[in-house]
Amino acid sequence: MTDVIIAGIGQTPVGEHWELGIRNLATAAIRDALQNSGGLKPQALFVGNMLAPNLSNQAHLGALIAEYTGLTGIEAITLEAAGASGGAALRQGYLAVSSGMVDVALVVGVEKFTDKIGADVEEATATENDSDFESIHGMTIGAQAALLMKRYMHENNVPENGFAGFALNAHANSVANPNAAFRKAIKAEMYAKSEMVSDPLKIFDMAPHLDGAAALVLTRRELIPSDWQGQPVKIAGSAASTDTLALHDRKDMLRFDTAQISASKAMKQAGIELNQINFFEYHDIFNIYAALQLEAVGFAPRGQGWKLAEDGSIGLKGRIPCATLGGMKARGFAGGAAGVYQAVEAVTQLRGQAGANQIAGAQFGLIQSLGGAASTAVSHILQKLG
Amino acid sequence: MEIPRHWRLKKQRYGLVGEVCPHCNHKIFPPRDVCPNCGDEAKEQFAFSGKGEVYSYTTVYEAPAGFDANAPYTVAIVKLEEGPMLTAQLTDMGEQPIQIGMSVEMVTRKMRNDGDERGVIVYGYKFRPVAQNAIAG
Numbered sequence: 230m231t232d233v234i235i236a237g238i239g240q241t242p243v244g245e246h247w248e249l250g251i252r253n254l255a256t257a258a259i260r261d262a263l264q265n266s267g268g269l270k271p272q273a274l275f276v277g278n279m280l281a282p283n284l285s286n287q288a289h290l291g292a293l294i295a296e297y298t299g300l301t302g303i304e305a306i307t308l309e310a311a312g313a314s315g316g317a318a319l320r321q322g323y324l325a326v327s328s329g330m331v332d333v334a335l336v337v338g339v340e341k342f343t344d345k346i347g348a349d350v351e352e353a354t355a356t357e358n359d360s361d362f363e364s365i366h367g368m369t370i371g372a373q374a375a376l377l378m379k380r381y382m383h384e385n386n387v388p389e390n391g392f393a394g395f396a397l398n399a400h401a402n403s404v405a406n407p408n409a410a411f412r413k414a415i416k417a418e419m420y421a422k423s424e425m426v427s428d429p430l431k432i433f434d435m436a437p438h439l440d441g442a443a444a445l446v447l448t449r450r451e452l453i454p455s456d457w458q459g460q461p462v463k464i465a466g467s468a469a470s471t472d473t474l475a476l477h478d479r480k481d482m483l484r485f486d487t488a489q490i491s492a493s494k495a496m497k498q499a500g501i502e503l504n505q506i507n508f509f510e511y512h513d514i515f516n517i518y519a520a521l522q523l524e525a526v527g528f529a530p531r532g533q534g535w536k537l538a539e540d541g542s543i544g545l546k547g548r549i550p551c552a553t554l555g556g557m558k559a560r561g562f563a564g565g566a567a568g569v570y571q572a573v574e575a576v577t578q579l580r581g582q583a584g585a586n587q588i589a590g591a592q593f594g595l596i597q598s599l600g601g602a603a604s605t606a607v608s609h610i611l612q613k614l615g
Numbered sequence: 616m617e618i619p620r621h622w623r624l625k626k627q628r629y630g631l632v633g634e635v636c637p638h639c640n641h642k643i644f645p646p647r648d649v650c651p652n653c654g655d656e657a658k659e660q661f662a663f664s665g666k667g668e669v670y671s672y673t674t675v676y677e678a679p680a681g682f683d684a685n686a687p688y689t690v691a692i693v694k695l696e697e698g699p700m701l702t703a704q705l706t707d708m709g710e711q712p713i714q715i716g717m718s719v720e721m722v723t724r725k726m727r728n729d730g731d732e733r734g735v736i737v738y739g740y741k742f743r744p745v746a747q748n749a750i751a752g
Protein backbone atom coordinates (compact mmCIF):
# COMPACT_ATOMS: atom_id res chain seq x y z
CA MET A 230 0.00 0.00 0.00
CA THR A 231 1.18 3.50 -0.77
CA ASP A 232 2.36 5.71 2.11
CA VAL A 233 -0.04 8.38 3.33
CA ILE A 234 1.86 11.40 4.61
CA ILE A 235 0.81 14.20 6.92
CA ALA A 236 2.25 17.06 4.91
CA GLY A 237 0.84 20.00 6.83
CA ILE A 238 -0.32 20.83 10.35
CA GLY A 239 -2.20 23.83 11.71
CA GLN A 240 -3.90 24.87 14.91
CA THR A 241 -5.37 27.71 16.91
CA PRO A 242 -4.57 28.12 20.57
CA VAL A 243 -7.15 26.36 22.76
CA GLY A 244 -9.08 28.79 24.93
CA GLU A 245 -12.10 31.03 25.32
CA HIS A 246 -12.30 32.61 21.89
CA TRP A 247 -15.18 35.01 22.45
CA GLU A 248 -14.36 36.85 19.23
CA LEU A 249 -14.26 33.75 17.01
CA GLY A 250 -17.15 31.58 15.80
CA ILE A 251 -16.89 27.98 14.74
CA ARG A 252 -16.24 28.91 11.08
CA ASN A 253 -13.47 31.37 12.00
CA LEU A 254 -11.69 28.85 14.20
CA ALA A 255 -11.79 26.17 11.50
CA THR A 256 -10.61 28.60 8.83
CA ALA A 257 -7.65 29.76 10.91
CA ALA A 258 -6.44 26.19 11.52
CA ILE A 259 -6.94 25.21 7.87
CA ARG A 260 -5.03 28.20 6.51
CA ASP A 261 -2.23 27.43 8.93
CA ALA A 262 -2.12 23.80 7.77
CA LEU A 263 -2.25 24.59 4.05
CA GLN A 264 0.58 27.05 4.44
CA ASN A 265 2.51 24.51 6.45
CA SER A 266 2.02 21.94 3.66
CA GLY A 267 3.80 24.20 1.19
CA GLY A 268 0.65 25.07 -0.69
CA LEU A 269 -0.88 21.68 -1.51
CA LYS A 270 -4.37 21.94 -3.04
CA PRO A 271 -7.02 19.88 -1.21
CA GLN A 272 -9.81 18.05 -3.05
CA ALA A 273 -11.78 16.93 -0.03
CA LEU A 274 -12.43 18.24 3.47
CA PHE A 275 -13.27 16.04 6.46
CA VAL A 276 -14.58 17.93 9.48
CA GLY A 277 -14.46 16.42 12.95
CA ASN A 278 -17.08 18.03 15.16
CA MET A 279 -18.99 16.80 18.17
CA LEU A 280 -21.71 19.25 19.12
CA ALA A 281 -22.12 22.19 16.74
CA PRO A 282 -25.80 21.41 15.99
CA ASN A 283 -26.41 21.63 19.72
CA LEU A 284 -23.89 24.18 21.04
CA SER A 285 -23.89 26.50 18.02
CA ASN A 286 -27.23 25.64 16.34
CA GLN A 287 -25.17 24.91 13.27
CA ALA A 288 -25.12 21.71 11.24
CA HIS A 289 -23.73 21.18 7.73
CA LEU A 290 -20.24 22.27 8.69
CA GLY A 291 -18.59 20.68 5.65
CA ALA A 292 -20.03 23.13 3.15
CA LEU A 293 -19.86 26.05 5.57
CA ILE A 294 -16.19 25.62 6.40
CA ALA A 295 -15.29 24.96 2.76
CA GLU A 296 -16.99 28.24 1.88
CA TYR A 297 -15.27 30.29 4.57
CA THR A 298 -11.90 28.80 3.70
CA GLY A 299 -12.27 29.75 0.05
CA LEU A 300 -12.66 26.13 -0.99
CA THR A 301 -16.29 26.18 -2.17
CA GLY A 302 -16.81 23.39 -4.63
CA ILE A 303 -14.73 20.69 -2.97
CA GLU A 304 -16.22 17.60 -1.39
CA ALA A 305 -16.76 18.19 2.34
CA ILE A 306 -18.56 16.32 5.15
CA THR A 307 -18.68 16.20 8.94
CA LEU A 308 -17.75 13.16 10.99
CA GLU A 309 -19.28 12.77 14.44
CA ALA A 310 -18.23 10.19 17.01
CA ALA A 311 -18.54 12.26 20.21
CA GLY A 312 -15.05 13.01 21.59
CA ALA A 313 -13.55 10.76 18.91
CA SER A 314 -14.86 12.93 16.08
CA GLY A 315 -11.37 14.29 15.39
CA GLY A 316 -9.84 10.83 15.24
CA ALA A 317 -12.72 9.68 13.05
CA ALA A 318 -12.18 12.58 10.63
CA LEU A 319 -8.47 11.77 10.43
CA ARG A 320 -9.28 8.15 9.67
CA GLN A 321 -11.72 9.13 6.90
CA GLY A 322 -9.11 11.42 5.40
CA TYR A 323 -6.60 8.59 5.58
CA LEU A 324 -9.00 6.14 3.92
CA ALA A 325 -9.81 8.61 1.15
CA VAL A 326 -6.17 9.34 0.34
CA SER A 327 -4.90 5.77 0.71
CA SER A 328 -7.68 4.50 -1.58
CA GLY A 329 -6.41 6.72 -4.36
CA MET A 330 -9.80 8.40 -4.81
CA VAL A 331 -8.53 11.64 -3.25
CA ASP A 332 -5.00 12.96 -3.77
CA VAL A 333 -4.94 15.68 -1.11
CA ALA A 334 -7.33 15.70 1.84
CA LEU A 335 -7.86 18.32 4.50
CA VAL A 336 -8.85 17.18 7.96
CA VAL A 337 -10.05 19.77 10.43
CA GLY A 338 -11.36 19.27 13.95
CA VAL A 339 -13.27 22.15 15.47
CA GLU A 340 -15.38 22.86 18.54
CA LYS A 341 -16.92 25.97 20.04
CA PHE A 342 -17.88 25.25 23.65
CA THR A 343 -18.00 28.70 25.18
CA ASP A 344 -21.10 30.05 23.45
CA LYS A 345 -23.01 28.14 26.14
CA ILE A 346 -22.28 27.65 29.81
CA GLY A 347 -23.11 25.46 32.82
CA ALA A 348 -26.28 23.38 32.62
CA ASP A 349 -26.59 23.87 28.84
CA VAL A 350 -23.09 22.51 28.20
CA GLU A 351 -23.80 19.59 30.58
CA GLU A 352 -27.00 18.87 28.65
CA ALA A 353 -25.16 19.01 25.33
CA THR A 354 -22.26 16.78 26.34
CA ALA A 355 -24.67 14.30 27.98
CA THR A 356 -26.05 13.55 24.50
CA GLU A 357 -23.00 11.36 23.95
CA ASN A 358 -24.27 9.02 26.67
CA ASP A 359 -27.24 6.66 26.18
CA SER A 360 -30.09 9.17 26.18
CA ASP A 361 -32.91 6.77 27.09
CA PHE A 362 -31.09 4.82 29.79
CA GLU A 363 -28.32 7.05 31.16
CA SER A 364 -28.95 10.72 30.47
CA ILE A 365 -32.60 10.54 31.57
CA HIS A 366 -31.29 9.64 35.04
CA GLY A 367 -29.28 12.84 35.18
CA MET A 368 -26.03 11.20 34.11
CA THR A 369 -23.37 13.64 32.95
CA ILE A 370 -20.06 12.81 31.27
CA GLY A 371 -18.34 13.75 34.52
CA ALA A 372 -20.61 11.39 36.47
CA GLN A 373 -19.83 8.59 34.04
CA ALA A 374 -16.11 9.11 34.58
CA ALA A 375 -16.66 9.35 38.35
CA LEU A 376 -18.55 6.03 38.40
CA LEU A 377 -15.64 4.38 36.61
CA MET A 378 -13.10 6.05 38.85
CA LYS A 379 -14.94 5.05 42.05
CA ARG A 380 -15.15 1.41 41.00
CA TYR A 381 -11.54 1.40 39.79
CA MET A 382 -10.29 2.81 43.09
CA HIS A 383 -12.45 0.31 45.00
CA GLU A 384 -11.15 -2.73 43.09
CA ASN A 385 -7.51 -1.66 42.96
CA ASN A 386 -7.05 0.02 46.35
CA VAL A 387 -6.03 3.32 44.80
CA PRO A 388 -5.34 5.93 47.49
CA GLU A 389 -7.05 9.32 47.51
CA ASN A 390 -5.09 11.56 45.11
CA GLY A 391 -3.80 8.46 43.34
CA PHE A 392 -4.54 10.07 39.98
CA ALA A 393 -2.66 13.31 40.72
CA GLY A 394 0.32 12.28 38.59
CA PHE A 395 -1.69 12.55 35.38
CA ALA A 396 -2.60 16.18 36.05
CA LEU A 397 0.91 17.08 37.22
CA ASN A 398 2.46 15.59 34.09
CA ALA A 399 0.01 17.32 31.73
CA HIS A 400 0.46 20.72 33.32
CA ALA A 401 4.26 20.39 33.45
CA ASN A 402 4.28 19.57 29.72
CA SER A 403 1.95 22.41 28.71
CA VAL A 404 4.35 25.16 29.81
CA ALA A 405 6.31 24.90 26.56
CA ASN A 406 3.22 24.68 24.32
CA PRO A 407 2.17 28.13 23.06
CA ASN A 408 -1.23 26.70 22.00
CA ALA A 409 -2.10 25.28 25.42
CA ALA A 410 -4.84 26.91 27.48
CA PHE A 411 -3.10 26.45 30.84
CA ARG A 412 0.65 26.90 30.61
CA LYS A 413 1.40 26.50 34.26
CA ALA A 414 2.86 23.63 36.22
CA ILE A 415 0.83 22.56 39.27
CA LYS A 416 1.84 21.03 42.58
CA ALA A 417 0.45 17.91 44.24
CA GLU A 418 -1.17 20.07 46.96
CA MET A 419 -3.11 21.99 44.32
CA TYR A 420 -4.51 18.75 42.98
CA ALA A 421 -5.36 17.52 46.47
CA LYS A 422 -7.18 20.72 47.36
CA SER A 423 -9.02 21.11 44.07
CA GLU A 424 -12.79 21.26 43.97
CA MET A 425 -14.81 18.02 43.97
CA VAL A 426 -16.91 17.76 40.80
CA SER A 427 -18.46 14.32 41.23
CA ASP A 428 -16.95 12.27 44.04
CA PRO A 429 -14.19 11.01 43.65
CA LEU A 430 -13.63 13.13 40.51
CA LYS A 431 -11.93 16.45 41.22
CA ILE A 432 -11.68 19.41 38.89
CA PHE A 433 -8.05 18.44 38.19
CA ASP A 434 -9.22 14.97 37.12
CA MET A 435 -10.94 16.45 34.08
CA ALA A 436 -9.99 18.59 31.11
CA PRO A 437 -11.48 22.06 30.62
CA HIS A 438 -13.96 22.27 27.72
CA LEU A 439 -12.75 25.09 25.48
CA ASP A 440 -12.77 26.38 21.90
CA GLY A 441 -10.22 25.37 19.32
CA ALA A 442 -9.47 24.00 15.89
CA ALA A 443 -6.67 21.90 14.47
CA ALA A 444 -6.04 20.80 10.90
CA LEU A 445 -3.98 18.37 8.82
CA VAL A 446 -3.14 18.06 5.15
CA LEU A 447 -2.81 14.47 3.94
CA THR A 448 -1.41 13.23 0.68
CA ARG A 449 0.39 10.23 -0.81
CA ARG A 450 4.15 10.18 -0.66
CA GLU A 451 4.66 10.09 -4.41
CA LEU A 452 2.56 13.25 -4.87
CA ILE A 453 4.81 15.40 -2.70
CA PRO A 454 6.58 17.98 -4.91
CA SER A 455 10.29 17.32 -5.32
CA ASP A 456 11.18 20.73 -3.87
CA TRP A 457 9.13 20.07 -0.71
CA GLN A 458 11.24 20.93 2.32
CA GLY A 459 9.38 19.25 5.16
CA GLN A 460 10.04 16.19 7.27
CA PRO A 461 7.55 13.55 6.07
CA VAL A 462 5.48 11.84 8.75
CA LYS A 463 3.63 8.73 7.66
CA ILE A 464 0.33 7.36 8.92
CA ALA A 465 1.65 3.87 9.53
CA GLY A 466 -1.45 2.44 11.20
CA SER A 467 -5.09 3.43 11.47
CA ALA A 468 -7.96 1.58 13.17
CA ALA A 469 -11.26 2.20 14.93
CA SER A 470 -13.54 0.18 17.19
CA THR A 471 -16.87 0.60 19.01
CA ASP A 472 -18.45 -0.51 22.27
CA THR A 473 -21.73 0.14 24.12
CA LEU A 474 -22.65 3.76 24.83
CA ALA A 475 -23.89 2.95 28.32
CA LEU A 476 -21.33 1.86 30.89
CA HIS A 477 -23.92 -0.43 32.46
CA ASP A 478 -24.18 -2.45 29.22
CA ARG A 479 -20.52 -3.54 29.32
CA LYS A 480 -19.45 -6.96 30.51
CA ASP A 481 -16.47 -5.36 32.22
CA MET A 482 -16.50 -1.58 32.32
CA LEU A 483 -12.98 -1.32 33.75
CA ARG A 484 -11.57 -2.66 30.50
CA PHE A 485 -11.49 -0.26 27.52
CA ASP A 486 -11.85 -2.93 24.82
CA THR A 487 -12.06 -0.41 21.97
CA ALA A 488 -8.75 1.11 23.04
CA GLN A 489 -7.15 -2.34 23.07
CA ILE A 490 -8.62 -3.47 19.74
CA SER A 491 -7.91 -0.29 17.77
CA ALA A 492 -4.38 0.11 19.15
CA SER A 493 -3.39 -3.47 18.44
CA LYS A 494 -4.81 -3.29 14.90
CA ALA A 495 -2.96 -0.05 14.23
CA MET A 496 0.29 -1.49 15.59
CA LYS A 497 -0.15 -4.63 13.50
CA GLN A 498 -0.67 -2.55 10.37
CA ALA A 499 2.44 -0.50 11.21
CA GLY A 500 4.36 -3.70 11.85
CA ILE A 501 5.62 -2.59 15.24
CA GLU A 502 5.62 -3.89 18.81
CA LEU A 503 4.54 -1.97 21.88
CA ASN A 504 8.12 -1.27 22.95
CA GLN A 505 8.81 0.59 19.68
CA ILE A 506 6.29 3.31 20.52
CA ASN A 507 8.20 6.36 21.71
CA PHE A 508 5.26 8.37 23.06
CA PHE A 509 1.51 8.08 23.57
CA GLU A 510 -1.02 10.87 23.19
CA TYR A 511 -3.94 9.44 25.15
CA HIS A 512 -7.43 10.91 25.49
CA ASP A 513 -7.09 12.42 28.96
CA ILE A 514 -10.39 14.25 29.10
CA PHE A 515 -10.56 12.40 32.43
CA ASN A 516 -7.55 10.99 34.27
CA ILE A 517 -9.34 7.67 34.76
CA TYR A 518 -9.55 7.31 30.97
CA ALA A 519 -5.79 7.81 30.72
CA ALA A 520 -5.21 5.05 33.27
CA LEU A 521 -7.60 2.66 31.50
CA GLN A 522 -6.02 3.44 28.10
CA LEU A 523 -2.52 2.70 29.43
CA GLU A 524 -3.85 -0.68 30.57
CA ALA A 525 -5.83 -1.40 27.39
CA VAL A 526 -2.93 -0.63 25.06
CA GLY A 527 -0.67 -2.82 27.18
CA PHE A 528 1.66 -0.36 28.91
CA ALA A 529 0.40 -1.48 32.33
CA PRO A 530 -1.36 -4.57 33.72
CA ARG A 531 -5.00 -4.30 34.75
CA GLY A 532 -5.49 -2.04 37.72
CA GLN A 533 -1.94 -0.64 37.54
CA GLY A 534 -2.25 2.12 34.94
CA TRP A 535 -2.46 4.85 37.59
CA LYS A 536 0.96 3.84 38.91
CA LEU A 537 2.64 4.93 35.67
CA ALA A 538 1.63 8.47 36.56
CA GLU A 539 2.80 8.01 40.17
CA ASP A 540 6.27 6.69 39.31
CA GLY A 541 7.10 9.07 36.46
CA SER A 542 6.82 6.53 33.64
CA ILE A 543 4.62 8.91 31.62
CA GLY A 544 7.03 11.85 31.99
CA LEU A 545 9.03 13.24 29.08
CA LYS A 546 12.02 11.15 30.14
CA GLY A 547 9.96 8.19 31.33
CA ARG A 548 9.34 4.77 29.81
CA ILE A 549 6.31 5.95 27.82
CA PRO A 550 5.95 9.75 27.65
CA CYS A 551 2.27 10.82 27.50
CA ALA A 552 0.47 14.13 26.92
CA THR A 553 3.82 15.45 25.77
CA LEU A 554 2.54 18.96 24.99
CA GLY A 555 0.00 19.15 27.79
CA GLY A 556 -2.67 16.69 26.69
CA MET A 557 -6.34 17.53 26.98
CA LYS A 558 -5.94 18.25 30.66
CA ALA A 559 -3.70 21.30 30.17
CA ARG A 560 -3.82 22.11 26.45
CA GLY A 561 -7.60 21.99 26.84
CA PHE A 562 -10.34 19.73 25.46
CA ALA A 563 -11.81 21.14 22.26
CA GLY A 564 -14.34 18.36 21.45
CA GLY A 565 -14.14 17.35 17.81
CA ALA A 566 -10.75 19.03 17.51
CA ALA A 567 -9.21 16.95 20.31
CA GLY A 568 -8.16 14.02 18.12
CA VAL A 569 -6.71 16.35 15.49
CA TYR A 570 -4.67 18.27 18.11
CA GLN A 571 -3.21 14.89 19.09
CA ALA A 572 -2.07 14.35 15.50
CA VAL A 573 -0.70 17.89 15.20
CA GLU A 574 1.29 17.45 18.40
CA ALA A 575 2.54 14.00 17.41
CA VAL A 576 3.74 15.36 14.06
CA THR A 577 5.46 18.19 15.94
CA GLN A 578 7.32 15.56 17.98
CA LEU A 579 8.18 13.42 14.97
CA ARG A 580 9.46 16.44 13.03
CA GLY A 581 11.71 17.21 15.99
CA GLN A 582 10.02 20.56 16.57
CA ALA A 583 8.74 20.06 20.12
CA GLY A 584 11.35 22.36 21.64
CA ALA A 585 11.90 21.85 25.36
CA ASN A 586 9.47 18.92 25.26
CA GLN A 587 11.15 17.05 22.43
CA ILE A 588 11.25 13.28 22.89
CA ALA A 589 14.77 12.41 21.79
CA GLY A 590 14.87 10.07 18.81
CA ALA A 591 11.09 9.79 18.51
CA GLN A 592 10.20 7.59 15.55
CA PHE A 593 6.77 6.18 16.38
CA GLY A 594 3.90 7.91 18.20
CA LEU A 595 0.55 6.40 19.15
CA ILE A 596 -2.46 8.72 19.27
CA GLN A 597 -5.83 7.54 20.54
CA SER A 598 -9.09 9.47 20.32
CA LEU A 599 -12.05 8.35 22.44
CA GLY A 600 -15.77 9.00 22.10
CA GLY A 601 -17.56 8.84 25.44
CA ALA A 602 -16.07 6.35 27.88
CA ALA A 603 -14.33 4.56 24.98
CA SER A 604 -17.61 3.79 23.21
CA THR A 605 -15.55 4.69 20.17
CA ALA A 606 -11.77 4.53 19.98
CA VAL A 607 -9.72 5.58 16.97
CA SER A 608 -6.01 4.80 17.05
CA HIS A 609 -3.27 5.97 14.72
CA ILE A 610 0.42 5.18 14.62
CA LEU A 611 2.44 8.04 13.16
CA GLN A 612 5.96 7.38 11.93
CA LYS A 613 8.88 9.63 11.16
CA LEU A 614 10.29 8.70 7.77
CA GLY A 615 14.07 8.74 7.45
CA MET B 616 -40.69 17.63 25.66
CA GLU B 617 -40.58 14.50 23.50
CA ILE B 618 -43.87 12.96 24.63
CA PRO B 619 -43.73 9.96 22.26
CA ARG B 620 -40.26 9.05 23.52
CA HIS B 621 -41.31 8.93 27.14
CA TRP B 622 -44.51 7.06 26.25
CA ARG B 623 -42.51 4.50 24.27
CA LEU B 624 -40.28 3.77 27.27
CA LYS B 625 -43.02 3.47 29.89
CA LYS B 626 -42.74 -0.32 30.38
CA GLN B 627 -39.06 0.04 31.19
CA ARG B 628 -39.47 3.17 33.29
CA TYR B 629 -42.40 1.93 35.43
CA GLY B 630 -41.99 -1.84 35.37
CA LEU B 631 -38.34 -2.64 34.60
CA VAL B 632 -39.55 -4.75 31.71
CA GLY B 633 -36.69 -6.22 29.76
CA GLU B 634 -36.28 -9.49 27.90
CA VAL B 635 -35.14 -13.05 28.44
CA CYS B 636 -33.28 -14.92 25.74
CA PRO B 637 -35.13 -18.12 24.70
CA HIS B 638 -31.82 -19.61 23.53
CA CYS B 639 -29.47 -19.07 26.46
CA ASN B 640 -31.77 -17.74 29.21
CA HIS B 641 -29.72 -14.53 29.48
CA LYS B 642 -31.74 -11.70 31.09
CA ILE B 643 -31.63 -8.46 29.13
CA PHE B 644 -32.17 -4.87 30.27
CA PRO B 645 -32.72 -2.51 28.53
CA PRO B 646 -34.54 -4.60 25.88
CA ARG B 647 -32.91 -4.74 22.44
CA ASP B 648 -34.43 -7.83 20.77
CA VAL B 649 -30.96 -9.25 20.17
CA CYS B 650 -29.26 -11.20 22.95
CA PRO B 651 -25.94 -9.55 23.87
CA ASN B 652 -24.79 -12.93 25.22
CA CYS B 653 -25.42 -15.30 22.29
CA GLY B 654 -26.40 -12.95 19.47
CA ASP B 655 -29.71 -14.67 18.73
CA GLU B 656 -33.11 -13.02 18.62
CA ALA B 657 -34.59 -12.40 22.07
CA LYS B 658 -38.01 -10.78 22.18
CA GLU B 659 -39.66 -12.54 25.12
CA GLN B 660 -40.58 -9.98 27.78
CA PHE B 661 -39.23 -10.35 31.28
CA ALA B 662 -40.07 -8.20 34.30
CA PHE B 663 -37.14 -7.74 36.64
CA SER B 664 -37.62 -7.99 40.41
CA GLY B 665 -36.18 -4.52 41.04
CA LYS B 666 -33.74 -5.88 43.61
CA GLY B 667 -30.05 -5.33 43.27
CA GLU B 668 -26.87 -3.89 44.71
CA VAL B 669 -24.80 -0.75 44.19
CA TYR B 670 -21.89 -1.39 41.80
CA SER B 671 -20.66 2.21 41.76
CA TYR B 672 -22.04 5.65 42.66
CA THR B 673 -21.31 9.35 42.54
CA THR B 674 -22.88 12.71 43.29
CA VAL B 675 -23.77 15.20 40.57
CA TYR B 676 -23.46 18.87 41.57
CA GLU B 677 -23.29 20.42 38.08
CA ALA B 678 -26.42 18.99 36.49
CA PRO B 679 -27.68 19.23 32.91
CA ALA B 680 -30.58 21.55 32.09
CA GLY B 681 -33.78 19.81 33.21
CA PHE B 682 -32.07 18.24 36.23
CA ASP B 683 -30.43 21.28 37.82
CA ALA B 684 -33.32 22.04 40.18
CA ASN B 685 -32.73 18.68 41.90
CA ALA B 686 -28.95 18.89 42.20
CA PRO B 687 -27.05 17.61 44.02
CA TYR B 688 -28.26 14.06 43.43
CA THR B 689 -26.68 10.61 43.51
CA VAL B 690 -26.33 8.52 40.36
CA ALA B 691 -25.46 4.85 40.66
CA ILE B 692 -24.85 1.80 38.56
CA VAL B 693 -26.99 -0.94 40.06
CA LYS B 694 -26.38 -4.64 39.45
CA LEU B 695 -29.76 -6.36 39.35
CA GLU B 696 -30.26 -9.72 41.05
CA GLU B 697 -30.95 -11.29 37.66
CA GLY B 698 -27.59 -10.13 36.25
CA PRO B 699 -27.84 -6.98 34.12
CA MET B 700 -26.72 -3.57 35.33
CA LEU B 701 -28.52 -0.28 34.90
CA THR B 702 -28.03 3.38 35.69
CA ALA B 703 -30.39 5.06 38.15
CA GLN B 704 -30.51 7.70 40.83
CA LEU B 705 -30.46 6.64 44.47
CA THR B 706 -33.20 8.10 46.63
CA ASP B 707 -34.62 7.99 50.18
CA MET B 708 -31.09 7.61 51.52
CA GLY B 709 -31.64 9.50 54.77
CA GLU B 710 -28.42 9.67 56.77
CA GLN B 711 -27.21 6.33 55.49
CA PRO B 712 -23.76 6.40 53.90
CA ILE B 713 -23.81 4.77 50.47
CA GLN B 714 -21.45 1.89 49.90
CA ILE B 715 -20.49 -0.28 46.99
CA GLY B 716 -22.33 -3.58 47.47
CA MET B 717 -25.25 -2.21 49.48
CA SER B 718 -28.68 -3.73 48.72
CA VAL B 719 -31.17 -1.51 46.95
CA GLU B 720 -34.63 -1.86 45.43
CA MET B 721 -36.58 -0.06 42.76
CA VAL B 722 -39.11 2.69 43.47
CA THR B 723 -40.94 5.01 41.06
CA ARG B 724 -40.08 8.68 41.30
CA LYS B 725 -40.08 11.91 39.35
CA MET B 726 -37.05 12.01 37.03
CA ARG B 727 -36.66 15.62 35.93
CA ASN B 728 -37.49 19.18 36.95
CA ASP B 729 -41.20 19.97 37.23
CA GLY B 730 -42.89 22.20 34.74
CA ASP B 731 -40.71 22.07 31.68
CA GLU B 732 -41.98 23.85 28.60
CA ARG B 733 -44.80 21.33 27.97
CA GLY B 734 -45.54 20.71 31.62
CA VAL B 735 -44.73 17.01 31.24
CA ILE B 736 -43.50 15.29 34.38
CA VAL B 737 -41.38 12.25 33.61
CA TYR B 738 -41.61 9.37 36.09
CA GLY B 739 -39.33 6.37 36.22
CA TYR B 740 -37.22 4.06 38.35
CA LYS B 741 -34.90 5.10 41.11
CA PHE B 742 -33.43 2.85 43.81
CA ARG B 743 -33.51 3.06 47.60
CA PRO B 744 -31.77 1.08 50.32
CA VAL B 745 -33.59 -2.15 51.23
CA ALA B 746 -33.01 -1.77 54.98
CA GLN B 747 -34.73 1.60 55.10
CA ASN B 748 -37.77 0.17 53.33
CA ALA B 749 -38.32 -2.26 56.23
CA ILE B 750 -38.64 0.69 58.62
CA ALA B 751 -40.57 3.07 56.37
CA GLY B 752 -42.96 0.36 55.10
Ligand SMILES: [Zn+2]
Nearest residue numbers: 636639650653
Ligand atom coordinates in the same frame (compact mmCIF):
# COMPACT_ATOMS: atom_id res chain seq x y z
ZN1 LIG C 1 -28.93 -15.51 24.33
